[in-house]
Amino acid sequence: MNRELKRVSVVVLLMFVALLVSTTVIQGFQADNLAADARNTRTLYDSYSVERGPILVAGEPVAQSMPAGDDYKFLRTYSNGPLYAPITGFIPINGAPTGLEHALNGELSGTSNAQFFDKLNAIITGQKPTGAAVEVTIDPVAQQAAWDALGDLTGSVVVTEPKTGRILAMVSKPSFDPNTLAVHNNEEVTSTYDALLADPADPLINRAIGDLNPPGSVFKLVVVAAALESGKFTPESTFPNPGTFQLPGTNTIVRNTEGGNCGGGATVTIATALRLSCNIPMAELGLELGDKAIRDMAEKFGFNTDYTIPLDVAQSRYPRVLDDAQTALSAFGQYEVRATPLQMAMVSSAIANDGVLMQPNLVDQILAPNLSKLEVFEPMEVRRVMSAENAATLTLMMVNNVNDGAASNATIDGVEVAGKTGTAENGEDDPYTLWFTGFAPANDPQYAITVLIEDGGGLGQTGYGNLLAAPVAQQVLEAVLNK
Amino acid sequence: MPAQTDRQTAPQGPSASGTTPAGSTPTGSIRRLHLPQKLRNLELFLLIIACAINAGAVVLVQLGALGTIDTQLVLLGAGLSFLVFGLHVAMRFVARDADPFILPIATLLNGIGIAMIYRIDIANNDAGWESASVRQIAWSAIAIVAAIVVMLVIRNHRILFRYTYIAGFVAVILLLLPLIPGLGHEVNGARVWISFGSAATFQPGEIAKIALAVFFAGYLVRNRDSLSMVGKKFLGMRFPRLRDLGPILVLWALSMSVIIFQRDLGTALLYFGLFLVMLYVSTGRLSWIVLGMTLFVGGAIVASQTLSYVNGRFTNWLDAFNPAVYDADGGSYQLVQGIFGLAKGGLIGTGLGQGRPDITPVPQSDYIIASLGEELGLAGIFAILALYLLFVARGFRIGFAGQDDFGKLLGVGLAFVVALQCFIVIGGVTRIIPLTGLTTPFLAAGGSSLVANWIIVALLLRLSDTVRNQPRLVV
Numbered sequence: 001m002n003r004e005l006k007r008v009s010v011v012v013l014l015m016f017v018a019l020l021v022s023t024t025v026i027q028g029f030q031a032d033n034l035a036a037d038a039r040n041t042r043t044l045y046d047s048y049s050v051e052r053g054p055i056l057v058a059g060e061p062v063a064q065s066m067p068a069g070d071d072y073k074f075l076r077t078y079s080n081g082p083l084y085a086p087i088t089g090f091i092p093i094n095g096a097p098t099g100l101e102h103a104l105n106g107e108l109s110g111t112s113n114a115q116f117f118d119k120l121n122a123i124i125t126g127q128k129p130t131g132a133a134v135e136v137t138i139d140p141v142a143q144q145a146a147w148d149a150l151g152d153l154t155g156s157v158v159v160t161e162p163k164t165g166r167i168l169a170m171v172s173k174p175s176f177d178p179n180t181l182a183v184h185n186n187e188e189v190t191s192t193y194d195a196l197l198a199d200p201a202d203p204l205i206n207r208a209i210g211d212l213n214p215p216g217s218v219f220k221l222v223v224v225a226a227a228l229e230s231g232k233f234t235p236e237s238t239f240p241n242p243g244t245f246q247l248p249g250t251n252t253i254v255r256n257t258e259g260g261n262c263g264g265g266a267t268v269t270i271a272t273a274l275r276l277s278c279n280i281p282m283a284e285l286g287l288e289l290g291d292k293a294i295r296d297m298a299e300k301f302g303f304n305t306d307y308t309i310p311l312d313v314a315q316s317r318y319p320r321v322l323d324d325a326q327t328a329l330s331a332f333g334q335y336e337v338r339a340t341p342l343q344m345a346m347v348s349s350a351i352a353n354d355g356v357l358m359q360p361n362l363v364d365q366i367l368a369p370n371l372s373k374l375e376v377f378e379p380m381e382v383r384r385v386m387s388a389e390n391a392a393t394l395t396l397m398m399v400n401n402v403n404d405g406a407a408s409n410a411t412i413d414g415v416e417v418a419g420k421t422g423t424a425e426n427g428e429d430d431p432y433t434l435w436f437t438g439f440a441p442a443n444d445p446q447y448a449i450t451v452l453i454e455d456g457g458g459l460g461q462t463g464y465g466n467l468l469a470a471p472v473a474q475q476v477l478e479a480v481l482n483k
Numbered sequence: 484m485p486a487q488t489d490r491q492t493a494p495q496g497p498s499a500s501g502t503t504p505a506g507s508t509p510t511g512s513i514r515r516l517h518l519p520q521k522l523r524n525l526e527l528f529l530l531i532i533a534c535a536i537n538a539g540a541v542v543l544v545q546l547g548a549l550g551t552i553d554t555q556l557v558l559l560g561a562g563l564s565f566l567v568f569g570l571h572v573a574m575r576f577v578a579r580d581a582d583p584f585i586l587p588i589a590t591l592l593n594g595i596g597i598a599m600i601y602r603i604d605i606a607n608n609d610a611g612w613e614s615a616s617v618r619q620i621a622w623s624a625i626a627i628v629a630a631i632v633v634m635l636v637i638r639n640h641r642i643l644f645r646y647t648y649i650a651g652f653v654a655v656i657l658l659l660l661p662l663i664p665g666l667g668h669e670v671n672g673a674r675v676w677i678s679f680g681s682a683a684t685f686q687p688g689e690i691a692k693i694a695l696a697v698f699f700a701g702y703l704v705r706n707r708d709s710l711s712m713v714g715k716k717f718l719g720m721r722f723p724r725l726r727d728l729g730p731i732l733v734l735w736a737l738s739m740s741v742i743i744f745q746r747d748l749g750t751a752l753l754y755f756g757l758f759l760v761m762l763y764v765s766t767g768r769l770s771w772i773v774l775g776m777t778l779f780v781g782g783a784i785v786a787s788q789t790l791s792y793v794n795g796r797f798t799n800w801l802d803a804f805n806p807a808v809y810d811a812d813g814g815s816y817q818l819v820q821g822i823f824g825l826a827k828g829g830l831i832g833t834g835l836g837q838g839r840p841d842i843t844p845v846p847q848s849d850y851i852i853a854s855l856g857e858e859l860g861l862a863g864i865f866a867i868l869a870l871y872l873l874f875v876a877r878g879f880r881i882g883f884a885g886q887d888d889f890g891k892l893l894g895v896g897l898a899f900v901v902a903l904q905c906f907i908v909i910g911g912v913t914r915i916i917p918l919t920g921l922t923t924p925f926l927a928a929g930g931s932s933l934v935a936n937w938i939i940v941a942l943l944l945r946l947s948d949t950v951r952n953q954p955r956l957v958v
Contacts, residue, residue, distance in 0.1 A: 034826035
């Protein structure tokens with residue numbers, strides 16, 4: 001009998017070992033995966049029940065957690081919601097957070113690795129855990145000025161500090177109120193979200209970093225930079241100046257925006273072509289440079305690269321393979337060249353910063369609840385894009401563009417503004433995309449600004465960069481310079 | 484559970500002791516060591532620790548979930564401890580040599596269960612007689628009194644041997660009770676309860692498992708020769724004669740009818756597993772296990788194809804995380820939420836009163852282990868499983884060291900039924916096997932289960948006392 005008993009004992013032992021293993025697998029190995037399951041309401045309640053850290057603009061919270069008397073314990077509130085929505089994003093109770101709420105979720109909710117010891121300390125001392133505060137680089141004056149200047153236009157304004165890469169304003173319109181998506185009611189959140197998603201104006205998209213448009217003439221800055229850096233061209237290099245230009249190997253005819261040739265004369269200099277924003281000389285220059293030289297320069301400025309600021313920035317594109325006709329079209333920012341407003345801001349900023357590109361950045365520092373600094377974002381140099389002399393030359397050309405050229409609506413009394421407008425075609429009958437990118441003051445750049453206006457600014461194919469985008473830039477620059 | 488002799492009675496512990504059937508080869512000297520109050524003092528010491536842990540658990544629940552200490556429940560718990568100490572005192576008179584670990588383990592598990600049920604009451608805002616925890620305390624009191632009565636009435640377990648067939652009859656009656664119209668009561672589709680008005684419901688099947696263990700032990704001791712000696716050899720195993728298949732077929736039919744008429748997979752598995760193990764231990768023939776498993780698995784497969792509720796259990800088990808299964812009516816929602824709760828607990832748990840076990844449906848009964856896992860973590864689960872394992876080991880010890888075959892079989896049967904029940908419930912919650920409705924012994928909310936398990940405690944204590952108390956041969 002005892003022999004059988006022994007065997008049964010072994011079976012019982014195995015049964016318990018099975019239980020030990022199954023609980024270990026669930027509570028140990030699979031715990032993280034199970035916590036990440038969207039159906040796990042415990043994780044959701046948890047992310048709400050910690051006092052999530054605030055997002056601060058110049059010391060004032062634009063997103064903060066207020067005590068709520070329900071299961072979630074805290075209600076996320078966004079002051080001035082639509083203005084800061086592209087920056088804060090939102091955190092819904094039944095989906096994934098967006099914006100900084102997403103990018104810095106770990107820090108805000110107090111679960112990042114840097115906060116491990118704080119978390120441990122909270123467990124031991126029995127304190128309620130709190131998330132860290134995120135201080136952003138946004139300047140409320142610049143943000144508000146950009147918001148006001150853009151008015152009812154669909155588009156985006158990005159203001160940066162060329163010397164540091166700090167983003168001072170990031171506006172996207174139309175916007176939405178994140179408070180409506182943070183309510184503690186599943187159905188309400190879902191219906192609001194679905195309505196925003198269905199809106200043809202795409203209010204949920206952060207156009208500053210998430211929307212790709214053909215840059216049009218603002219891309220000429222990249223081409224001219226490539227020309228100067230090649231050493232083969234100066235602003236005074238000349239090109240034939242016809243009224244029409246047939247793309248090599250095709251029947252396509254390219255014209256200058258104003259029609260006719262570029263400023264008169266049989267030849268035209270690069271300086272004049274940029275000042276008057278002519279397409280034909282740029283196409284000729286592009287063909288002489290070749291697509292590789294332009295692509296190298298574009299990539300130095302940040303095209304074809306992913307950036308996080310720490311929001312994810314859509315990758316701006318300069319195509320990897322181009323024939324001659326495509327190279328010519330790309331030289332004035334058409335064909336398949338695409339850019340975000342932030343990318344164009346990086347181009348202006350690098351020119352303004354003596355040719356050195358700084359890492360664009362939205363966050364100054366992250367502060368633990370006890371105000372100790374968990375993380376400080378120091379200005380970071382990405383690379384030297386061009387020589388300081390060439391940057392100065394290009395700056396001078398951009399100043400002329402504003403003072404005496406195609407970007408005349410960006411002039412400010414008493415301050416030299418450097419800038420470049422763009423009017424990009426989308427499709428045969430589609431409205432244009434309008435651009436301005438530049439910086440001021442030209443001799444000591446403090447602010448770089450990029451304005452994007454989509455949908456032709458409501459004017460279809462009759463609007464152009466200088467008409468709609470340049471005044472927005474002027475208004476914002478005036479506001480920040482007069483601060 | 485290493486096979487070894489009783490350390491208190493044979494301190495030298497001969498190494499080869501377990502390999503020879505006890506009592507069959509009296510080669511050693513007869514010794515009798517009488518250390519009566521030492522065992523009881525150890526038990527008292529452990530009981531005090533168990534009660535202190537229980538009180539601590541209740542206080543922690545209050546601090547974690549309420550933020551204050553409410554003395555009412557602590558006082559009720561203290562009353563319960565008083566009864567447990569009553570059982571201890573009774574043993575000092577009528578079972579001086581009983582095992583000192585069984586009672587503290589049962590007390591600890593019972594108390595932790597009450598603390599967790601109380602914690603869920605707080606989450607649900609239940610209080611007073613409506614709250615499951617107060618009822619659980621009342622049932623615990625009844626159960627412990629029942630254990631004291633059993634301890635006082637049954638002075639010698641061999642009395643039970645006389646009532647073998649009566650026990651079998653009682654078991655069948657108890658099983659049939661819920662099927663009687665007017666008396667039976669259906670919960671979640673399973674018809675295993677009887678109700679006396681609206682106030683009290685009772686699950687007679689829980690008591691039936693004790694009656695069955697007594698019946699199996701008595702029946703098998705009487706008939707094991709015919710069940711083990713004769714038969715044909717096939718594939719290296721001696722299979723029984725056709726006419727000896729009677730008992731196993733009757734039990735199989737009984738289990739299957741529990742599945743079909745009472746819609747209770749877990750109970751059927753419990754009874755049949757108990758029978759098979761006791762049959763195997765008494766006859767020593769593996770063929771019974773093979774035969775029995777084949778019958779049961781075959782029956783279960785047929786049931787899973789033909790009975791929708793069994794089929795649903797299998798689907799929920801195999802494909803729990805599939806959204807369609809998860810969202811289905813009677814789908815895997817509860818199972819998955821229980822697993823989320825366990826995962827939330829992680830290694831050390833959220834702390835008592837600080838998790839959200841109330842998200843899982845019925846967190847105080849079938850899912851109490853998931854609730855405990857959420858708040859006490861893997862560490863707590865391991866501790867609880869270790870307590871169960873120790874409890875079962877003490878029962879098996881009776882089997883190893885016992886003198887009479889009836890006592891041995893009964894001890895093993897009662898201990899095994901606790902082990903198997905743990906495995907069925909916790910294995911179901913953690914997806915080792917399909918989830919079937921059974922209570923976690925001592926922990927889960929439920930009066931009948933508590934009464935049954937405390938009677939098992941009393942019987943095991945009585946058996947262990949007999950084992951030590953008798954002059955015996957040490958081999």
